[in-house]
Amino acid sequence: MIIKEVNPHFEDYLFNWDQTFQFLVGGYGSSKSYHTALKVVLKLLQEKRTALVVREVFETHRDSTFSLFATIIDELGVQTAAEAVSSPMHIRFANGSRIIFKGMDNPAKLKSVNNISLIWIEECSEVKYEGFKELIGRLRHPDHRLYMILTTNPVSQSNWTYRHFFKDERNKRFILDDEVLYEKRVAVVGDTYYHHSTADDNLFLPKSYLKQLDDMKAYDPDLYRIARKGRFGVNGTRVLPQFEVMEHEEVMRQISAISNPLKRTGMDFGFEASYNAVVRAAVDPDKKYLYIYWEYYKNKMTDDKTAEELNEFAVTKELIKADPAEPKSIQFFRQNGFNMTAARKFQGSRLQYTKKIKRFKKIFCSDRCANTIYELQPLTYATDKNGNLKEDQFTIDPHTLSALWYALDDYEVTDLKAEPEVRKRPNRKRGR
Template structure:
């Protein structure tokens, strides 16, 4: 008999083993990790289980997950029955149950693991998606049920955790509206137990800690959203806050009367890691709106294969402005009958091109340009060690953004600083 007071919001979770996957997301201090560890200990006492606890970096486990198991075992006064071993880190139970600890930064050590039936991935958002899929294949048993427990603080909506458990706009996959989870707190869907928690759910937290979280709202709204409200979102300052999507047919209708001189095509080159990104755009010069209505986005393609596919994408009399850093590639496409020139590049061009695009009052993207939406919707500035934004570096390598830069070469978006936009009358 084990008697332990727990937070009411976690009581059902602790004793529920009906589902394959348990996904816990929440703010700081909500006690989700504590209750995951307690859930695992109780299960290991009940029946013989082999549990694998994983974090992305092995060295972070000792002071987090392993220390948490030690604390709970001591608190339950089970030190005489449950043994913790530091080298190699493991927890041993009298019935033969075992908890082992591994880091995804040492994947070779996972290959020797057998008989695992429960996997806890702590701070799962830190893992790479390939690592998660690797773990899915590691748990198997001829008779016992298999369970995966994932816990995390919320991150950006571009993280695989969000696209896997909620929605993936690129693949047009919708699983669950995260707003529904915030409202209902616990949801069962697709054999997955979703659980949302906040600091308010932890009755053992001092009020002073919650007040510290509340203060974040004044000086760090991103961290406030994550730590206090436990919600996914965009981390950082958006590069293109005016970016929006529109139904493809409406975009085509809106650009129908735009002069052909304002139609542009820009291309960024890539191969293995980076991508060939070619965007077709139209500029509403009067309103200073930029339309993106067609995209080509692929990697792992040799130039001859790409050229073949582009024959169906763009008319050969259309001018493509491309990355001038690859003159041989540009020469090749010209030999294949395309009209392609290199866009001007020089010191500071990244920053100037970014500022140019930001001057558009609206950037309207066809809903068929999935990769452009994925890259630009939540594109944010990179920051230095002091937290200051770097105006020409971003959270991802946005190939479509660079394609826009090249496509707009030679076009200037006027702003209030341009003398041609005002007469000078009334200036002091």
């Protein structure tokens, strides 16, 4: 019999093996990693299994997961039943169970791992999505039930962990509203167990540590949300905070109600890692609202194949303003009946075009434009090494934003700061 004091919020989790996937997200110091290591040790003491513990970088195991397992074995007083061996790093059990440690920075070494029935991915948000899917393929055993445990601090909603386990706008996948998890703390959806925790759940933390977390609210709201509240969100400064998603029918209804709508179409070219992105947008010049109501978004497409798929533009002769960096492609489309011209590009045009779009009071995007939503709703500015914003650079390469730049090439949004000055009438003295 083993007697061990644990945090109450983790008691059920320690002995819950009902779901294949177990996803734990929480703030700093919540003890999710500690209780996961304890959970794995207890399981392997009970059953002969081989467990694989993974981090993105192999060497980070030594001072984190490996050290944690060694501490727990010592605390439990089970040194005769389990031993932490430092070179090479592994944990071996008297009953034949073992824990091996791998890093995704050397994926070739994963190929030699066999009969794994339990995988723990620590700091899973740092592992690439392709790596996660590769690990699922490594989870196989002829007899044992299979388990994968994932632990992480929440990061941006653009991270694969959020899109896989909660919501993915691009692929129209909805699994669980993260706000529901924050409220319930524990949830089960299908074959996945969810667990949310914060530092308040760790009764062994000193008050001084909690104060440090609370102090973050004043100087780093993003880190406070992650570290103290344990919640996903948008990290950094959003480029388009006025961006909203709206049902397609409502977008079209509002566009039809505009007395003099200005409709524009823009195209950004791409092939391998980039994308051919086409967006149709409508401007309400009176309200200064921008509506995005149609998109095309594909890569690895030659110009002739793209022309076939966009043939309606050749038929209607709808004007497309396109990326001026691709004159050869523009000429190809023109020769195939498209009304396509190059947008302007000049020194500082990225910044000026971005500022132009930011001047719209509201930007409404049809819920059918999944890729536009995927790129623009969470879009944030890149920063330099000192944390200063780069106003013409972003954390991703947003092809739909480039398409919008070109679409609005010949339209200027009134600078709202200048409007009061424009509206003032100069005082004039009347002469006789």
